[in-house]
Amino acid sequence: MLNHRLINPPREPEKFVKAAITFLQKHAKDKKVFCALSGGIDSSATYLLLKEANINTIPVFIDHGLMRIIRGVEEREDIKKLFPEVMVVDIRDKFLPKIFGEEDAEVKRKLFKDAYSDTISKVIKEEKCDLLSDGTILPDIEESFGVKISDLKETMSLKEEISLKNKNIRGFVKSQHNLDIEYEVEATVQPVASLTKPEVRKVLEYFKMPNELVYRKAFPGPALSARIIGPVTSENLKFEKKVHDIVESTVNDYYTEKFGKPMIINDKGEQEPFQAFAATTTDVLLREVTGMINGQRTYEVPLSIKGEWDFEKLVHFSSQIKGYARILYELYESHEGIYDVIIRSINSIDARTASVTNLPIDLIEEIKYKLLEFPDTKNIYFDITPKPPATIEYV
Ligand code: XMP
Numbered sequence: 353m354l355n356h357r358l359i360n361p362p363r364e365p366e367k368f369v370k371a372a373i374t375f376l377q378k379h380a381k382d383k384k385v386f387c388a389l390s391g392g393i394d395s396s397a398t399y400l401l402l403k404e405a406n407i408n409t410i411p412v413f414i415d416h417g418l419m420r421i422i423r424g425v426e427e428r429e430d431i432k433k434l435f436p437e438v439m440v441v442d443i444r445d446k447f448l449p450k451i452f453g454e455e456d457a458e459v460k461r462k463l464f465k466d467a468y469s470d471t472i473s474k475v476i477k478e479e480k481c482d483l484l485s486d487g488t489i490l491p492d493i494e495e496s497f498g499v500k501i502s503d504l505k506e507t508m509s510l511k512e513e514i515s516l517k518n519k520n521i522r523g524f525v526k527s528q529h530n531l532d533i534e535y536e537v538e539a540t541v542q543p544v545a546s547l548t549k550p551e552v553r554k555v556l557e558y559f560k561m562p563n564e565l566v567y568r569k570a571f572p573g574p575a576l577s578a579r580i581i582g583p584v585t586s587e588n589l590k591f592e593k594k595v596h597d598i599v600e601s602t603v604n605d606y607y608t609e610k611f612g613k614p615m616i617i618n619d620k621g622e623q624e625p626f627q628a629f630a631a632t633t634t635d636v637l638l639r640e641v642t643g644m645i646n647g648q649r650t651y652e653v654p655l656s657i658k659g660e661w662d663f664e665k666l667v668h669f670s671s672q673i674k675g676y677a678r679i680l681y682e683l684y685e686s687h688e689g690i691y692d693v694i695i696r697s698i699n700s701i702d703a704r705t706a707s708v709t710n711l712p713i714d715l716i717e718e719i720k721y722k723l724l725e726f727p728d729t730k731n732i733y734f735d736i737t738p739k740p741p742a743t744i745e746y747v
Contacts, residue, residue, distance in 0.1 A: 353510045353534050357488075357545035360502055365558035368551075369404060372543040376405035379483070379541050385409045386481040386537070388472060389438055391419065391427045393568055394487030394544060397555045399435065401543045402485055404559075410479050411435055414471050416464070417444035418451070418575035418589065421597040422564075434565060441471055448586070455583045457642065457747035464574045469533050476535060485541045490548050491702040501546050510534055548702060550623065563608075567615035569600060569627045570703065578745040581633035581641055588632060588691065591728050595630040595693050598722050603628035603697055606715050618699060625709040626700035630723075631746045636680070636692040636733065642747055643677020644740040654678035656733065658685075661713045663736075670708075670737045677741045680733035683720050689730035693723050696735040698744055706739040 356379045361371040380402070387402055387409050389395045402409040419427040428440050447467050454460055476484065493501055497513070498520035508516075514532060544552055549570070556566045572578040580592050603625055604614035618624040633639055640651040655676040657666070670679035680694060695716065697709035716734055723729045735742070 353537065354507055354539035355510065355513065355542065356507050356539055357493075357501075357504060357542045359504060359506050359546055361546055363551060365554045368547075368555060369401065369558060372401045373405040376402060376407055376541060376543055379539065380405070380407045380485070383408070383482040383538075384480060385483045385485050385541065386472065386476050386479065387411050387485045388468075389413045389431060389435065390487070390571070391431050391568075392487070392571055393549065393552050393556060393565065394489050396434070396487075396561070396565060397544050397547075397552045397559075398485055398487040398542075400556070400559045400561075409485070410475070410481060411438045412441055412472075412475055413438050414441050414468060415444060416447040416451075416467055416575070418448075418577055418584070420571060420576065420600070421593045423597065423601050434561070439475075441475060443467060443471055451577060451584050452586065453583045460577045460584075460747060461574050464577070465533075468573070469535070473535060476537060482538050483541055484535050484537045484539075485543070487552075488542045488545050489552060490546055491704065493545060495704070507539075550617065563613050567604075567613055569615075569625070569629070571627075572745055574747065578747045579629055579631040581631060581636060581639050581746050591691055591726070592630065592632045594726065595632060595723055595729070599630040599695050599697075599719055600628050602715070602719050602722065603709075603711065606711070620699070620701075620707070622699035622701050622707065624699040625697045625711075626703065626706065627744060628697040628709070631694040631696060631735075632691045633746075634691060634730075636694060636731070641678050642743045642745065644743050645677060649743070650677055652677045654680050656680045656682050658682040663708075663710050663713075666736045667708050667738065671741070673741075677737070678735065679737045679742075681736045682731065682733055683716065684724065684732040686730050688727075690728045692731045692733065693729055694733045694735050694746075695719055696744075698739070700739075700744070703744060704739075706744050708736055708738055 358375040361368050385407050387399050389411050399411050413431050415428040422430045451463050497517050553566050576592050577584050580588055607614045616624050637656055643650045643652050698706035699709050700706040720732050
């Protein structure tokens with residue numbers, strides 16, 4: 353299998369789109385292309401470029417049951433508002449029984465990886481696709497290969513890439529990058545491989561996509577299982593979906609009201625907020641959650657603190673503390689209810705590091721009261737830990 357990537361294109365959106373069309377026509381003209389849409393910005397931009405280049409494309413959205421709810425609408429329905437022609441492949445009945453009860457973060461990741469690759473392979477075969485196009489972007493590549501994108505060639509074989517990757521591995525490489533999966537296609541085409549997330553957003557703006565998509569918050573491959581700490585069950589999944597939607601949409605509304613859009617680039621160049629979500633579990637203070645110390649993933653119980661709200665002091669404290677990778681500020685303590693809810697909102701340039709979003713305490717309190725409308729809510733925390741020492745997600 354070969355990989356074709358658009359390397360070093362012009363950055364200005366109009367010129368970029370022209371270069372991407374030329375690239376796609378060079379590699380995919382008269383071919384049938386499979387394109388997985390995840391609901392996120394990278395795959396949406398990839399699909400729009402394929403359409404713009406008039407490539408025969410099969411857009412596919414896989415619903416395994418752990419995708420988010422966006423303002424009360426399941427993502428598989430939400431994506432149809434943007435792309436009515438998308439083929440939704442529903443694997444919920446097959447996938448959910450496999451993940452229910454699974455606790456181990458890496459096993460959870462592997463289950464998703466296998467479910468995606470099996471489903472993609474099946475559709476590629478059924479639809480007789482020649483190529484696969486995906487929304488791999490610059491930080492994905494640089495993290496996986498440990499090289500600069502300009503050191504790669506436009507066309508490389510998978511074998512060449514694996515040896516390059518093995519030569520360059522240094523430090524922490526995430527298991528989540530699926531660059532080593534081989535599909536039964538002639539090649540992959542990756543038109544946005546040289547772009548950063550803000551550049552992808554500019555392409556979506558160029559295509560006049562709604563703000564709701566242009567500024568959509570990044571969402572991990574293992575979906576809500578990255579935010580349900582411990583085993584996923586059908587009950588905690590229902591709860592997580594509801595509270596997640598509340599946190600994300602309330603933060604989006606606040607930014608939209610204040611800045612006219614749900615995300616800004618702040619004076620540190622970060623996308624603010626890059627991600628805003630709820631993590632849920634029973635008894636979070638007894639759970640080992642992920643952290644990142646000296647570039648290595650660690651699993652530690654979090655520390656809870658309470659007292660006067662002083663954002664600067666609290667965040668400074670949590671970045672200095674030794675022996676813990678995650679500090680939670682207690683917003684509400686209860687002996688009733690079932691699930692602890694952790695509100696997490698972070699700003700980031702490329703997800704390799706992250707700072708805590710300085711949300712006004714009134715907004716955090718508003719979210720808290722909305723969460724308390726669910727009888728299953730128990731304790732509520734606000735995660736005040738930057739990355740490092742925490743990770744963004746909880747697995
Ligand atoms: P962490 O939690 O490692 O997350 O600080 C960094 C960025 O990666 C996303 N993330 C994942 N994405 N598969 C993915 O496709 C994964 O297993 C995974 N884990 C984390 C996370 O949402 C954040 O943007």
